[in-house]
Amino acid sequence: MVLHESGEDYLEAILVLRQQKGNVRSIDVAQHLGFSKPSVSRAVSILKSNGYLNMEKDGRLELTPQGESEAQRVYERHRFLSEWLVMLGVSPEVAAADACRIEHDISAETFECLKRHVRQYTQDNPS
Structure with a gap:
């Protein structure tokens, strides 16, 4: 389903x-x-x-268990995308709203690549 x-x-x-x-x-x-x-x-x-x-x-x-897995997947995307957008300079309110829209449409492949890129960037550029 x-x-x-x-x-x-x-x-x-x-x-x-x-x-x-x-x-x-x-x-x-x-x-x-x-x-x-x-x-x-x-x-x-x-x-x-x-x-x-x-x-x-x-x-x-x-x-x-199936519902928990799906909820965790969506929530991880939401949190990550919100934080990433804020890092780019987007206000927290707009970032949360945009993350809510993006989290449903982004492919698993793109999301994993984006996470990997952000992790690498933050390792190479510590605050």
């Missing part, structure tokens, strides 16, 4: 909220992303049916 950009955003939000709060419920995701509760409920249902998350009896959202 191909995970679409919105699904990646939901998984990333659940991961981030779990790191911040511990337990995550649909209402937390709705508030974090600025979406309606019905929209989040629909997305949660789709992500559950595709094996990316489970909803516990008490309403907590739990990422499956």
Whole structure:
């Protein structure tokens, strides 16, 4: 199953909220992303049916191993791209917004090459 950009955003939000709060419920995701509760409920249902998350009896959202892997992948891209754009002089707010758009479209090959280039540059040019 191909995970679409919105699904990646939901998984990333659940991961981030779990790191911040511990337990995550649909209402937390709705508030974090600025979406309606019905929209989040629909997305949660789709992500559950595709094996990316489970909803516990008490309403907590739990990422499956597959969901955790996808969320970590997207979040790593987001953090790296945001930091890289800030290093280039982009404001943190714009960098975060741009990273959110880029993280979904950049290929794995390009992302790995970019990480390797940035690591090499920072090793050759310490602050």
